[in-house]
Amino acid sequence: MLVRLIYCSRAQQPIEQALVDDILLAARKYNPPLGITGLLCYSKDVFVQVLEGSRVHVSRLYLKLARDARHHSLTLLSFSEIEQRKFANWSMAEVALDQLNASILLRHSSLPVLDPFIMPGASVERLLEDLAESGTIQYR
Numbered sequence: 001m002l003v004r005l006i007y008c009s010r011a012q013q014p015i016e017q018a019l020v021d022d023i024l025l026a027a028r029k030y031n032p033p034l035g036i037t038g039l040l041c042y043s044k045d046v047f048v049q050v051l052e053g054s055r056v057h058v059s060r061l062y063l064k065l066a067r068d069a070r071h072h073s074l075t076l077l078s079f080s081e082i083e084q085r086k087f088a089n090w091s092m093a094e095v096a097l098d099q100l101n102a103s104i105l106l107r108h109s110s111l112p113v114l115d116p117f118i119m120p121g122a123s124v125e126r127l128l129e130d131l132a133e134s135g136t137i138q139y140r
């Protein structure tokens with residue numbers, strides 16, 4: 001049983017590369033044995049993350065993330081049972097939205113600034129899909 005969960009949150013402090021590196025280190029250590037894949041997007045003080053994997057492991061990880069004091073205001077944007085993954089290539093890829101071509105963002109957002117808290121969950125999901133397909137995702 002595969003699911004896809006997308007949430008957004010607000011960082012406790014402006015997001016710096018060291019924080020992202022620390023998160024990715026944990027994700028790339030813990031996610032592969034659990035079969036969890038996904039994408040972590042960030043912009044200024046906002047995170048958007050998509051998690052794909054088994055229902056039990058994705059649910060557990062979401063609860064763990066909710067207890068992480070480095071971010072707050074976790075807001076569930078979508079949770080669905082899926083036939084197949086769309087973000088299978090990465091244990092956790094990162095996207096710095098500020099460095100992206102604004103046109104991808106503008107396709108789905110009224111402003112060239114990411115504010116997932118006011119966007120429909122379906123628009124956020126399509127934005128993440130476009131990013132995954134655009135080849136602009138870095139995986140360090």
Ligand SMILES: Cc1cc2nc3c(=O)[nH]c(=O)nc-3n(C[C@H](O)[C@H](O)[C@H](O)COP(=O)(O)O)c2cc1C
Pocket residue numbers: 009023026027028030031040047049061064065068070071092
């Ligand atoms: C925005 C955000 C996304 C995160 N994503 C993941 C993730 O995909 N996988 C993961 O294992 N930890 C992730 N973490 C880190 C976990 O909250 C936790 O710190 C880490 O898994 C280490 O857990 P431990 O202290 O039990 O070893 C994320 C943290 C934040 C703030």
